[in-house]
Amino acid sequence: MSSVNPIQIPSRLPLLLTHEGVLLPGSTMRTSVDSARNLQLVRSRLLKGTSLQSTILGVIPNTPDPPSDAQDLPPLHRIGTAALAVQVVGSNWPKPHYTLLITGLCRFQIVQVLKEKPYPVAEVEQLDRLEEFPSASDSREGLGELSEQFYKYAVQLVEMLDMSVPAVAKLRRLLDSLPREALPDILTSIIRTSNKEKLQILDAVSLEERFKMTIPLLVRQIEGLKLLQKTRKHKQDDDKRVVAIRPVRRITHIPGTLEDEDEKEDNDDIVMLEKKIQTSSMPEQAHRVCVKEIRRLKKMPQSMPEYALTRNYLELMVELPWNKSTTDRLDIRAARILLDNDHYAMEKLKKRVLEYLAVRQLRHNLKGPILCFVGPPGVGKTSVGRSVAKTLGREFHRIALGGVCDQSDIRGHRRTYVGSMPGRIINGLKTVGVNNPVFLLDEVDKLGKSLQGDPAAALLEVLDPEQNHNFTDHYLNVAFDLSQVLFIATANTTATIPPALLDRMEIIQVPGYTQEEKIEIAHRHLIPKQLEQHGLTPQQIQIPQITTLDIITRYTREAGVRSLDRRLGAICRAVAVKVAEGQHKEAKLDHSDMTEGEGCREHILEDAKPESVDDTTDLALPPEMPILIDFHALKDILGPPMYDMEVSERLSQPGVAIGLAWTPLGGEIMFVEASRMDGEGQLTLTGQLGDVMKESAHLAISWLRSNAKKYHLTNVGGWCVLM
Numbered sequence: 001m002s003s004v005n006p007i008q009i010p011s012r013l014p015l016l017l018t019h020e021g022v023l024l025p026g027s028t029m030r031t032s033v034d035s036a037r038n039l040q041l042v043r044s045r046l047l048k049g050t051s052l053q054s055t056i057l058g059v060i061p062n063t064p065d066p067p068s069d070a071q072d073l074p075p076l077h078r079i080g081t082a083a084l085a086v087q088v089v090g091s092n093w094p095k096p097h098y099t100l101l102i103t104g105l106c107r108f109q110i111v112q113v114l115k116e117k118p119y120p121v122a123e124v125e126q127l128d129r130l131e132e133f134p135s136a137s138d139s140r141e142g143l144g145e146l147s148e149q150f151y152k153y154a155v156q157l158v159e160m161l162d163m164s165v166p167a168v169a170k171l172r173r174l175l176d177s178l179p180r181e182a183l184p185d186i187l188t189s190i191i192r193t194s195n196k197e198k199l200q201i202l203d204a205v206s207l208e209e210r211f212k213m214t215i216p217l218l219v220r221q222i223e224g225l226k227l228l229q230k231t232r233k234h235k236q237d238d239d240k241r242v243v244a245i246r247p248v249r250r251i252t253h254i255p256g257t258l259e260d261e262d263e264k265e266d267n268d269d270i271v272m273l274e275k276k277i278q279t280s281s282m283p284e285q286a287h288r289v290c291v292k293e294i295r296r297l298k299k300m301p302q303s304m305p306e307y308a309l310t311r312n313y314l315e316l317m318v319e320l321p322w323n324k325s326t327t328d329r330l331d332i333r334a335a336r337i338l339l340d341n342d343h344y345a346m347e348k349l350k351k352r353v354l355e356y357l358a359v360r361q362l363r364h365n366l367k368g369p370i371l372c373f374v375g376p377p378g379v380g381k382t383s384v385g386r387s388v389a390k391t392l393g394r395e396f397h398r399i400a401l402g403g404v405c406d407q408s409d410i411r412g413h414r415r416t417y418v419g420s421m422p423g424r425i426i427n428g429l430k431t432v433g434v435n436n437p438v439f440l441l442d443e444v445d446k447l448g449k450s451l452q453g454d455p456a457a458a459l460l461e462v463l464d465p466e467q468n469h470n471f472t473d474h475y476l477n478v479a480f481d482l483s484q485v486l487f488i489a490t491a492n493t494t495a496t497i498p499p500a501l502l503d504r505m506e507i508i509q510v511p512g513y514t515q516e517e518k519i520e521i522a523h524r525h526l527i528p529k530q531l532e533q534h535g536l537t538p539q540q541i542q543i544p545q546i547t548t549l550d551i552i553t554r555y556t557r558e559a560g561v562r563s564l565d566r567r568l569g570a571i572c573r574a575v576a577v578k579v580a581e582g583q584h585k586e587a588k589l590d591h592s593d594m595t596e597g598e599g600c601r602e603h604i605l606e607d608a609k610p611e612s613v614d615d616t617t618d619l620a621l622p623p624e625m626p627i628l629i630d631f632h633a634l635k636d637i638l639g640p641p642m643y644d645m646e647v648s649e650r651l652s653q654p655g656v657a658i659g660l661a662w663t664p665l666g667g668e669i670m671f672v673e674a675s676r677m678d679g680e681g682q683l684t685l686t687g688q689l690g691d692v693m694k695e696s697a698h699l700a701i702s703w704l705r706s707n708a709k710k711y712h713l714t715n716v717g718g719w720c721v722l723m
């Protein structure tokens, strides 16, 4: 019966901290890993390591791992079980989570913790040395007797179970083939015991103690089983199987144990989930799927990775706003006022939006065109979308599509994938909690394409009013009605929007602003917004219109107002520092007054102006003068001007003309300069010019030559022109 221990564990082990169960040598357990240190351990030892050694862990029971690795390690349980990780399964959604299948090898004791981060590593001493266990003979006769007694109870217990169950028959055979010394650990993990009892068995390093502690547990189990068999005698034979698998579940129930509480909590959650499914107003098809899934969930052991996935899925299904919507407030007059209040200029856009809203008010049919605002950055496309939601009294959700190149971003992943999750549309609906929000699909022109499919193609279904009442996200796998959602798209250019997608949308061009419009926008919207954000009042800062014009012409070059907004922000920050410094000084003054005593304060006040109480306070805190931002202040805060007003200067020179160019980001002014020199009539063009520009230059010189006589130009053929 004696055997030589083939297991020699490494002297340093990474520690996995557990608090859900107790792993005993010779048994197998599933444990979930979701805290910082444990996740690090799994990633660096199990997912990267290739050798068997790297999969041996020290499992420390009864020690919860703190959620963040910034927190200190809790006191570690002294004795642990060296274990082999047999299987790792995991998912990254909704948060990283792994489930480990671990088999206990032997006990160890922590000698010293060597490091705590990123996961704890300790120097350990192996405790179970099987070669030291006694043979049936000699010196430790007492132990021989104990082991014999234990064996008898174990056989009695197993024989009370249904031997036709293969697992029971196998267990019976194992009792004879396993070394007796291994039996206490194995049987303790099989029979119904609490975590506390298992912990006591783990801590029982001496074999004698271990046998002594396990025998009462076996006896208790046998007694419970006898009682159960007596009460169920009259029941049918198939009940016996249940008895065999869960022999004394109710009888050995010890109220208040940790395991019981966990189980109860989880069952409560499932009952709640079931209730929510029953009361939710989801469509018939979705309801059927949910009922089927909850039935599966009830049968699944909690440690199965699929349990968490199914539960997440069901939670999402009950949270989705299948039938929940907000009531539209469609008052065109109010909408007009709101749009005007929020945005200056943009007449064409506002007019089209109001038309759109008016049609919706008259026809309660929701199938309308999908508006797509196209224009340079910073002209207020996104913020008009937000205002539309506000005017309708709907929830607003922005979906940034820039750089999205995977169609599962829109449609979600199938649930068979590890880390699968729903697409952005379904996620957005879950976030807003109603089925009729305004969805702003931002930057549709920047959708990418990759091997993972074309997201623009996935959007076709979403944006087609004829199809989107049946939108099926891969994760949900049931149809969700998107026809109530109001989609608005924005783009900088239509050139990169796929034609099929473009065809489904009504393009509204949003042009850039003129200087005058920018000044108005700055004074009506941007400056008040910046003042509020920086905690300033109009009494503290004054930005005249001429300064705003200076910022627009000398510090920004854009079609929209985003840089202008940033510059105004920079000015407000600088002024905020000055104001805060001023307040600090005043506060200091006040403080010194107080410390020097009342008499002194009275003296100063008397000297200054002894007329009224109001006046005296004014003296102590002089009235704030607004800080005026003129061109010099502008230079101090923003640095030297970045762009010069060169038009007038350059136009005064002969040979310089202004050209206008169009770019998707607004218009550009270019100076075309020609210089004449002696030569053989060649035209040299400098700079990186396109074909159209080159052609224009050739046209110009040809025109000069053809009209040379008329304008009395001599020797045109003998010049060279450099442009």
Ligand SMILES: Nc1ncnc2c1ncn2[C@@H]1O[C@H](COP(=O)(O)OP(=O)(O)OP(=O)(O)O)[C@@H](O)[C@H]1O
Pocket (backbone or CB within 6 Å): 342, 343, 344, 345, 346, 375, 376, 377, 378, 379, 380, 381, 382, 383, 384, 490, 491, 492, 521, 525, 526, 560, 561, 562, 565
């Ligand atoms: N006509 C306007 N009236 C008031 N504020 C405006 C106006 N136009 C733009 N803004 C302001 O400019 C800022 C930038 O606007 P927004 O983010 O909507 O630009 P955008 O056109 O969507 O840009 P992008 O294409 O880069 O997303 C916002 O703070 C917005 O309030």
